[in-house]
Amino acid sequence: MSAPRMTMKPLMSLDDALAELLGAAVTLEGVESISTFEADGRVLAQDLVAALQVPPEDNSSMDGYAVRCTDVAQALRESLSGVAELALSQRIAAGSSGAPLAPASVARIFTGAPIPLGADAVVMQEDCEVLTSETASTRVRIKAVPEPGQWLRRAGEDIRQGARVLAKGERLAPAELGLAASIGMDFLPVARRPRVALFSTGDELVMPGAVPPEQMKPGAIYNSNRFFLRALLLRLGCAVSDLGIVPDRLDASVQALRAAAQNHDLILTSGGVSVGEEDHIKPAVQSLGSLDLWQIAIKPGKPFAYGRVQSAHFIGLPGNPVSSFVTFLLLVRPFLLKLQGATQVTMKSSAASAHFTWAKVDKRREFLRVRRNGAGGLDLFPNQSSAVLTSAVWADGLVDNPPGRTIAVGDVVRFIPFSELLA
């Protein structure tokens, strides 16, 4: 059976599939200005340039006393006790700016407070002793000889005025929000949220809560993919419309797709994209746009569909939960980050030591569910079936194993922690 607007591609590598998908992920138009408080996880749409320097002026990096080093040296020469002693002339709290430092005096100063004009060092309070008497004004003994510049943070040392502190395309995390706030940004320009319509197909699917476990009919299974797919989409900053389980009829599928395409950037579904599977999503997508069925040489996760429904992207994930989960992380996640203009879209892997054997070679690149153990190595989940999520729950990452490679205990393998993929 051949259809006019559906192509079946030969087995393709993950890298080729990713390149093709990223090529299709043209960055969404539209910049949103949102409160810096609400920008966690979003992608910056413009460079952020500092309109001021940080710190704004020379300031103290310690609680102590601001001094003029030559005054301390002079006082030391004049001292009989061998310890410099100077008058306390002022107190500068953080947030206040002091007067110029009077000759032969010191100023009490706190971390972050501006250095008074004329001072060139700070002596930390542990090296000072405050002398008070009823008759005289307060004096301070300076027990350590300061060096010019000591315990000073220089104006602009951390951020120069005009410097780019965050680049367009960076994904904002808590520290980024703090940095943006530190240069006075209360609103940030970010890419708008991708609008994603999510649904499932399959007459065997039952929603949890709709039928209790003891009343499930033979062949019926609970829909689980939509639960993790929705959570993954939300973590990536998407606005998710949950279209539920679409009935497996051509008219219902066409109607659901056409409606979803009106106001979504991506229509995401799972199931129904294997070669042999019979459902109505494939012809429905073709009738409204185009569809490519990909066979990607990875395990889990071989079948994958990419297409267009009018102006919306369409992605069909495999129906097996682990295949759907892994394929999302490897392909849909970078796609959605690219839609938002993120510059870093792929995950980082690191070298780790296998504490397991893997004798079953596969001609596909495999992503094995593993967990770091206390001995600095990786353990393998015994059941690598793609049918249940138990392996993905037990594991804390994936081993990226090249085609045809067996693994022996102690071998160095590529490890991708889930923490990198779930952020």
Added chain:
Amino acid sequence: MSAPRMTMKPLMSLDDALAELLGAAVTLEGVESISTFEADGRVLAQDLVAALQVPPEDNSSMDGYAVRCTDVAQALRESLSGVAELALSQRIAAGSSGAPLAPASVARIFTGAPIPLGADAVVMQEDCEVLTSETASTRVRIKAVPEPGQWLRRAGEDIRQGARVLAKGERLAPAELGLAASIGMDFLPVARRPRVALFSTGDELVMPGAVPPEQMKPGAIYNSNRFFLRALLLRLGCAVSDLGIVPDRLDASVQALRAAAQNHDLILTSGGVSVGEEDHIKPAVQSLGSLDLWQIAIKPGKPFAYGRVQSAHFIGLPGNPVSSFVTFLLLVRPFLLKLQGATQVTMKSSAASAHFTWAKVDKRREFLRVRRNGAGGLDLFPNQSSAVLTSAVWADGLVDNPPGRTIAVGDVVRFIPFSELLA
């Protein structure tokens, strides 16, 4: 100066500080039942036990044909062409349960569909050929000899009925939600959100947006800590009340603390907890409860305050942004997870190779801001000052460096990726 209900502790190790803090973090009472769709990031309050087995019955793990192996062997013996040929007696889609397999026939079957009674293997469709003729019923050529059990997933193979699929104290992530859904759970029992009151103190602080950069007074700086602290709290499942910048007066501080203690589990602030700093938070906390000032032997992040304000916990973080950020990740994060009853509260580190030198030994345990490079090693951010978040933005993790240890290029160090700490 000594106060009745404030203690000053000697320099303590991070491990001791963490142990003391976790000891104080008694798990919050109250279990909430929330939609599985909304449970990402929350902590499970009860074990989840499967009320059904997964898969519910023996089913196919391939698209193909369900067969009785002895029938195929028999047909092969009778065949003139050397290929077994059997009648197609039924078609079993996923979600439907077929009739018992008629003698000497095969059943069309799809991934996930129940195996008909009498069948004992599946032959994948790539190894079959469908013969149709106008006069006869459809027949299927079976080109590979099946083994009993082939391409079958056995009932209960993935989850046994009565098995604990998720344990109390597990933090829920997308895969966990999918697994819970797969056993029919539409609502999950989770620990209630910790209610956290967040505020800043310091007369030098200005809110971004309140004053434009060019009009900032000398000594004034933008408040940045509250931006990243709020985002970190939200990522940990907390309900955050932002109390803003509390005026640095005793009456205002007492009033703010007393109000916050009424309906919060934790009052979190930054700044004002150094030994030499003069502000009104310390006496205000003492007047309403108790306060311990800790000097923790870590860098950045030495000063730390833990106390109680009536029934609420009080934590005071250092005011320097990087100190505040790092201290939150190392101490407050585990504290908040423990409050929710999470069993895994500390971060995982791994061995990595330093591609930098660190000659400046410190008697404190240091957390250096580093970034993984393309060559599998770690680069160091040149400015390790605790004053600006630039290092935490540039970096993608911390090196946990023991006291007094220098680092040479190629040394193996302990690396903690931020992705582990920010989830």
